[in-house]
Amino acid sequence: MRNLTSKIKEKAFELGFNKVGITKAEFTEKEKQNLDKWLSKNYHASMDWIEKRKEERGNIFKYFPEAVSLVALAMNYNSGKGQNDLRSNYKFSNYAWGEDYHKILKNHLNELLNFIQTQSTDIKGLACVDTSPVMEKVWAQKAGLGWQGKHTNLITRDYGSWVFLGIIILNQPLEYDQAFTEDLCGSCTACIDACPTDAITSYQINSNKCISYRTIEHRGSFNDYENELDGWIYGCDICQEVCPWNIKFSQITTEKSFLPKNEIIEWTDDQWKKLNKEKYDKLFNGSSVKRTKFEGLKRNINQNSIDT
Numbered sequence: 014m015r016n017l018t019s020k021i022k023e024k025a026f027e028l029g030f031n032k033v034g035i036t037k038a039e040f041t042e043k044e045k046q047n048l049d050k051w052l053s054k055n056y057h058a059s060m061d062w063i064e065k066r067k068e069e070r071g072n073i074f075k076y077f078p079e080a081v082s083l084v085a086l087a088m089n090y091n092s093g094k095g096q097n098d099l100r101s102n103y104k105f106s107n108y109a110w111g112e113d114y115h116k117i118l119k120n121h122l123n124e125l126l127n128f129i130q131t132q133s134t135d136i137k138g139l140a141c142v143d144t145s146p147v148m149e150k151v152w153a154q155k156a157g158l159g160w161q162g163k164h165t166n167l168i169t170r171d172y173g174s175w176v177f178l179g180i181i182i183l184n185q186p187l188e189y190d191q192a193f194t195e196d197l198c199g200s201c202t203a204c205i206d207a208c209p210t211d212a213i214t215s216y217q218i219n220s221n222k223c224i225s226y227r228t229i230e231h232r233g234s235f236n237d238y239e240n241e242l243d244g245w246i247y248g249c250d251i252c253q254e255v256c257p258w259n260i261k262f263s264q265i266t267t268e269k270s271f272l273p274k275n276e277i278i279e280w281t282d283d284q285w286k287k288l289n290k291e292k293y294d295k296l297f298n299g300s301s302v303k304r305t306k307f308e309g310l311k312r313n314i315n316q317n318s319i320d321t
């Protein structure tokens with residue numbers, strides 16, 4: 014068991030993951046209750062896919078009945094640049110400046126899972142990034158990677174919260190890490206104070222108010238209540254930009270595919286305003302920005318009144 018655990022960890026670092034931790038699969042009663050409360054307040058807005066698969070998201074055994082261990086992995090995506098490095102006044106979330114993280118992490122996770130499965134023919138597993146009904150931040154905390162800050166993102170001591178998460182669920186017992194039980198937010202409220210739409214109450218996000226939700230997940234036009242985007246045309250980074258853990262402890266990623274495309278840095282307000290379908294397809298081919306579709310990005314650009 015010890016041998017397999019250390020082989021998994023070694024391989025994870027070799028593949029470019031920055032953090033890895035392992036935890037036992039168990040029923041997450043408290044987190045399931047939190048999820049149900051969150052859904053009952055309609056904080057998921059139009060993301061019906063969370064409601065539809067809430068039983069699996071709240072109970073790992075409903076998703077993968079043979080689950081015994083979860084390997085939680087994190088990959089740093091901080092390019093060292095911020096919104097002030099963009100030529101345009103439009104703001105564009107840094108997590109989508111490069112290649113689609115789903116694709117990059119999924120490839121690495123599958124490679125890790127294949128490696129694990131070469132160790133024994135009995136090993137079954139599932140690789141998850143974002144879209145599976147799994148509470149990734151919850152498992153990452155249990156596996157010791159960090160804690161969920163008041164803005165709800167997982168913060169690590171050594172990279173801040175600029176990390177993507179991935180999970181591998183296995184039917185094998187392994188050696189487990191200590192859960193991260195400290196809450197290092199302390200009395201800080203910087204993210205809550207800085208959020209332009211008051212979307213954060215401690216440890217909970219009301220997606221209806223969150224600019225990230227509005228610019229990425231919301232479909233159709235905005236009503237009066239939803240139209241505040243604060244200059245953001247894709248995602249929003251404010252609550253993470255102001256976090257002291259990101260200001261003090263972030264490091265620059267070694268994963269080149271997360272570095273910003275030239276257009277993201279160089280495009281002027283006018284170039285964004287003139288974005289057409291052809292340019293959109295070319296620029297965002299293989300990017301997570303495809304999620305909001307051309308119409309969505311165009312809507313976000315038009316919604317923000319930027320004077321050039």
Ligand code: B12
Nearest residue numbers: 047051106143149165166167177178216217225226248249
């Ligand atoms: C749905 C979703 C969203 C939604 C909702 C966000 C949210 N906080 O839930 C929207 C569209 C708004 C969103 C935005 C973003 N997302 Co998102 N998102 C997800 C997704 C798919 C599911 C999250 C989920 O399960 N939400 C349900 C709620 C209930 O879960 P939760 O917030 O963790 O809830 C906990 C707390 O609220 C707490 N709680 C609830 N009530 C109470 C009460 C008390 C008293 C306490 C103490 C706690 C508490 O308990 C819950 C369980 O422990 C995950 C991927 C995944 N499969 O996990 C990515 C994920 C969370 N997103 C990610 C990213 C990068 C973002 C953005 C930063 C992108 C951007 N720059 O625009 C923003 C951040 C906005 C923010 N401040 O959260 C990353 C975060 C990485 C990290 N370091 O944590 C993830 C993990 C994807 C990934 N694979 O890397 N996202």
Ligand code: SF4
Nearest residue numbers: 208223224249251252
């Ligand atoms: S992503 Fe932006 S809008 Fe959403 S909670 Fe953070 S600061 Fe608020």
Ligand code: SF4
Nearest residue numbers: 162163198201204256
């Ligand atoms: S800004 Fe402060 S309160 Fe918010 S997540 Fe960071 S440390 Fe926690």
